[in-house]
Amino acid sequence: IWAYSGTGATITGTTNSVTISFSATATAGNLTVKGSNACGDGVISANYPVTVNLLPDAASAIISIDNDSVSISEINVLYTVPVIANATKYIWAYSGLGATFVGGDTTTTDSVRINFSAVATSGNLTVKGYNACGEGLVSVNYPIYVSPVGIDEDYYLLNCKLYPNPSKGMITIEMDLMSEKSEIIVFNMQGKSIFAEEIYNNQKQLTKQISLNGFPKGIYFVKIKTNKFIKVEKLILQ
Numbered sequence: 674i675w676a677y678s679g680t681g682a683t684i685t686g687t688t689n690s691v692t693i694s695f696s697a698t699a700t701a702g703n704l705t706v707k708g709s710n711a712c713g714d715g716v717i718s719a720n721y722p723v724t725v726n727l728l729p730d731a732a733s734a735i736i737s738i739d740n741d742s743v744s745i746s747e748i749n750v751l752y753t754v755p756v757i758a759n760a761t762k763y764i765w766a767y768s769g770l771g772a773t774f775v776g777g778d779t780t781t782t783d784s785v786r787i788n789f790s791a792v793a794t795s796g797n798l799t800v801k802g803y804n805a806c807g808e809g810l811v812s813v814n815y816p817i818y819v820s821p822v823g824i825d826e827d828y829y830l831l832n833c834k835l836y837p838n839p840s841k842g843m844i845t846i847e848m849d850l851m852s853e854k855s856e857i858i859v860f861n862m863q864g865k866s867i868f869a870e871e872i873y874n875n876q877k878q879l880t881k882q883i884s885l886n887g888f889p890k891g892i893y894f895v896k897i898k899t900n901k902f903i904k905v906e907k908l909i910l911q
Contacts, residue, residue: 674687674706674707674708674709674714675687675691675704675705675706676704676705676706677693677702677703677704677705677723678702678703678704678705678720679699679700679701679702679703679723679725680698680699680700680702681695681696681697681698681699681700681725682694682695682696682699682702682723683696695725697728699725700725701722701723701724701725702722702723702725703720703721703722703723704720704721704722704723705717705718705719705720705721706718726804726805726806727758727759727806728759728802728804728806728807728808728809729757729758729759729760729801729802729803729804729808729809730757730758730759730760730802730809730810731757731809731810731811731812732754732757732799732800732801732802732809732810732811732812733754733755733757733812734754734812734813734815735752735753735754735798735799735800735812735815736752736753736754736755736862736863736864737750737751737752737753737815738751738860738864738894738896738905740752740817740905741815741816741817741818742817742818742820743789743793743817743818743819743820744789744819744820744821745771745789745790745791745792745793745819745820745821746789746790746791747788747789748788748789749775749786749787749788750786750787750788750789750905751784751785751786751894751905751906751907752765752784752785752786752787752798752815753783753784753785753862753892753894753907754783754784754800754812755783755862755892756783757783757801757802757809758802759802759804759809760802760803760804760809761781761803761804761805762779762780762781762802762803762804763779763780763781763782763783763785763800763801763802763803764778764779764800764801764802764803764808765778765779765780765785765798765799765800766778766798766799766800767787767796767797767798767799767817768796768797768798768799768814769793769794769795769796769797769817769819770792770793770794770796771789771790771791771792771793771794771819772787772788772789772790772793772796773787773788773790774786774787775787775788779803783892784907785800789819793819794819795816795817795818795819796816796817796819797814797815797816797817798814798815798816798817799811799812799813799814799815800812832848832849833846833847833848833849833897833904833906834846834847835895835906835908838906838908838909839908839909839910839911840885840908840909840910840911841910841911842884842885842886842887842888842910843882843883843884843885843886844882844883844885844895844908845880845881845882845883846880846881846882846883846895846897847878847879847880847881848878848879848881848897849878854871854872854873854899854900855871855872855879855897855898855899856869856870856871856872856896856897856898856899857869857870857872857881857883857895857896857897858895858896858898859883859885859893859894859895859896859908860893860894860896861888861891861893862891862892862893867885867888867893868883868885870883885910888910889910890910890911891909891910892907892908892909892910893907893908893909893910894906894907894908895907895908
């Protein structure tokens with residue numbers, strides 16, 4: 674007679690060996706056994722502790738800033754998913770053609786960058802968590818429309834530094850190759866703009882400090898855009 678003190682475990686068998694199936698909601702517990710015959714039950718065994726490791730949680734919806742529509746030859750497009758509990762890796766997939774994951778389709782962080790080639794096609798982006806026990810449920814499709822209008826390589830020559838990252842609230846942005854008009858926008862994970870400023874300057878270098886004190890801790894996106902250049906960086910507020 675076998676017994677398990679945790680939940681979500683199904684014991685199969687009545688001999689000196691059994692199999693146990695653990696459900697997706699199974700909890701840790703102690704396994705015990707005792708012999709039984711027509712005269713009664715014997716002395717129960719000592720507890721055999723069983724640790725249940727959890728699969729990764731289901732992936733939430735993927736988030737990006739203005740990148741559900743990209744152009745052929747666009748590179749370093751950033752996509753992020755809220756942290757997947759119990760995941761040690763994130764596995765990304767794209768159903769379209771001509772898209773390359775920068776650094777590969779498996780990441781150890783909750784974000785990925787994609788390069789779209791000159792022959793890239795529209796498709797759906799998905800992600801799922803992974804750990805030693807297996808894979809979690811995949812996210813819903815994040816549709817990406819790829820426009821046939823290409824992006825000139827010079828569009829990505831914006832030399833920009835954002836620091837410190839992670840930040841306690843005050844960040845500094847250094848930009849080279851300034852155009853007459855630049856725009857800095859900070860978005861939260863819901864895609865809502867929490868800071869926006871237009872800068873009119875024809876200098877070749879600019880240092881700008883931005884205070885995000887008072888905003889909740891978490892992940893944000895900083896989008897830096899000129900009429901010739903664009904860059905999106907992930908920012909962590911601590």
